[in-house]
Amino acid sequence: MTESTIAAEDIPVLEVTDLEVRFGSGGATVYAVNGVSLSMRAGETLALVGESGSGKSTIAKAVVGLVEPAAGEVLLRGRTQAAQRVHRDKATRADIQMVFQNPVGSLNPFMTVEQNIAEPLRNRGVGKAERGARVRELLDMVGLDADTVGARRPGQISGGQAQRVSIARALATEPAVLIADEAVSALDVSVQATVLNVLRRIVDQQNVAMLFISHDLAVVRNVSDTVAVLHLGQLCEIGPTEAVLSAPAHHYTAALRAAVPEPGVPLGDPGMTDADPPSPRIKPTGCSFRDRCLAATALCAAERPALTMVGPDRGVACHHPLERAARAADPVPSTLGAPA
Template sequence: MSVQENSLGQTVDPVLSVQKLTTSFMVDGKWKPVVRDISFDVAPGETVAIVGESGSGKSVTSLSIMRLLPPDTSRIEGRIVLNGRNLTDLPEDKMRQVRGNDVAMIFQEPMTSLNPLFTIGDQISEALLCHNAMSFADARAETIRLLEKVRIPSAASRFDEYPHRFSGGMRQRVMIAMALASRPKLLIADEPTTALDVTIQGQILDLIKMLQDEQGTSVLFITHDMGVVAEVADRTVVMFRGDQVETGATADIFHRGKHHYTRALLSAVPVLGSMEQYDRPLRFPIVNTSTGECTLPVEKPDTVVRDRPVLQVKNLVKRFDIPTGLFGRVGGRVHAVENVSFDLFAGETLSLVGESGCGKSTTGRAIMRLIEPTSGAVKIDGKDVIGMDKHEMRQMRKSVQMIFQDPFASLNPRMTVGQAIAEPYLEHRMGTAKQGRELVADLLSKVGLSPDMASRYPHEFSGGQRQRICIARALALEPKVIVADESVSALDVSVKAQVINLMLDLQQSLNLAFLFISHDMAVVERVSHRVAVMYLGEIVEIGPRAAVFGNPQHDYTKRLLAAVPIPDPDRRHEKRMSAADELKSPIRAPDYQVPLRQFREVSGGHLVAV
């Protein structure tokens, strides 16, 4: 086991020492290594980040350390030494004592880690009772203390609530409280903020930093977000296709990265504020995941045509009734969208941004009439969408198409991708089956895939390829407007760059208008012509991208921008410590009267609610 120096220059033994770790899985009767010869240490109180894209082996590395891989189909070789004990030699009953006591893990999706049948208080108490000799009363008191420590408001009153009553950010806080229950020396955090909004992500990162300072816990942080790495990590391990390609101090990795994949990964990360000198969207550098090299795409002239909007939204309202009592009397209403108005022009990208629950996705679905608006007006090429009958709606959907966040859920697993792409074309009787096959080949080529892939099924493609297929399907009807609802938020940085560049290329060649719905502010800054910020169902600020990002006026816009992780290790010790309060509830009493909002014009086209 190696030794390291702490911040005072003193020699210390590492809490965790991983030496020549190789993890293999049984595939077709043979052992296939997916993680090869990985070595690193984590010192007391230190944060080490393992960074890489999907398939790099970073999560397999963390599961190998925890010994959570199935023993019949996996094989772990090398040494994993935790607090002086080699975990690879421990029998399973001893390993169960190590988990929770000495090392704990926080997973990406808290709802799959929490049992929906038990209260959060019971689940944290169970972790305490399993590893400590204490009474139920003591376990309850300690659980409430832990909930308060992770900034759960009104912790004592929420002890008996079930997981579904908590938001995503609060559920992740509960998982952190559970992980800290037995005061482990090492905390493994596997993508703990990927599924969270930017402001909640900032709160969770600050919380982990604070708890680490207070308890001296070592942290192994697994992520593909280089901005998060810069904010939390003392040292960084870069993984590429199962290999460890570079290891070092985080500042050295960011400023003096030696491996071409490290440099390519950093160059593909959108940096907030990097678009100040540009007046239109800019394509991302492309990372070649085979070679790890990076290339800059050729920029093309902009094509925004501002003669007449292709989409007009005026005073759009969507409310959901909440029935109560035996007879379903309306006890309240969710004011999901309130008086939303904007225009969208050909060749333009307007981004709707805000946290989960702000109403941006509901706005997109109401425009498509996938849900019926309560009131307001939506016009496509001057034609009223709200008053259309079923036949007219079918025709309208040729003009407006939608791309969803999860491409796998959007594709029928029993249909080939060729059938999926051709289906809307044939359903609308726009041509023959032969013409449909020709269209599929053309569209697959347009989105950067091979025409012979048409005979494959969705499970045979990667996430980025499936999103390209969904884009091809959306283009089959030659739409004028595409509503992209969090269409790149689940993708790795290099795949995200490819998909966004594809969307920008298609926008310019086909003069498409995009309504881009997202909570990723750095991506929004890169791709948008204009930006609308939503809060509690209302647009609180709207204007040209440069104006909104360069001169934000509304407090909520400023809060969103301040929470974005910046890929700069020099800011690592900064703590935002924003309030733990999440987005306020949009539920109102049945007789609630919505106040009439006034807007102040800051500059040309830049409006802010007052």
């Protein structure tokens, strides 16, 4: 990770190209991911957001090699990777690590905190003395004291501490890519803040690329550099997080943003119809959001909108994107210049 030649920096650490994932077959096929391309650089956090069924976790599984894509490729530092994890070499497996939603359930309950973190090191043949030192270092990285929590078991520490332990374990193999799949969703807000701060610091200091999967737009805003908005396995919009969230170009992004309740802030216009998202069992045609979209036309049913660049690093897949002027008229009321 420390080899910082300019050429190496230019190659994305992780790329996903035209990814398609299906589950089942025949009439029971679920079209989970339908042609998604993503690219990540070292030290960058890419957030995947969307509702349940948007395909965000499936993309993560394809990256790790836990599901086999129907089409598309996963590339690590420009090299195409085998679809299945078992067919990937040891170094590649170590390079992509994952943190899950349930921290206690993802640790071995019979091992101490130290043993849990040391296990991936032992698997790589790291000697005992070195392991001990490295475990201390890893615990320090996530803000935990080895003397206090090291000898405890996952059941004896709090949820927030357990999640920091699983982050430390994921970092043990010095991965280039860290995937956090709803890693703070099960935590209380007061604890969530600590874990988010730890993740941010790790991305900055360890120069890893983080794929941050979340349904929570407010969390995503405060943790990611780039955001990709997914709806039923299709990429709606991608771009710098603040630009996308402050002035969405896709109607789905705008609707998703309008639905987030904030303390003391009344909700704005929903910006979408009452329709439920269409079934992922139907082979997608056109734009997947059209039934819920207020701006949909016949074109949206006939033709799938291609991802078009609308600004620097900013892409939107919509036949009738929100104009920049409309986007600037943000639904959040400004307190400045309000008549007394």
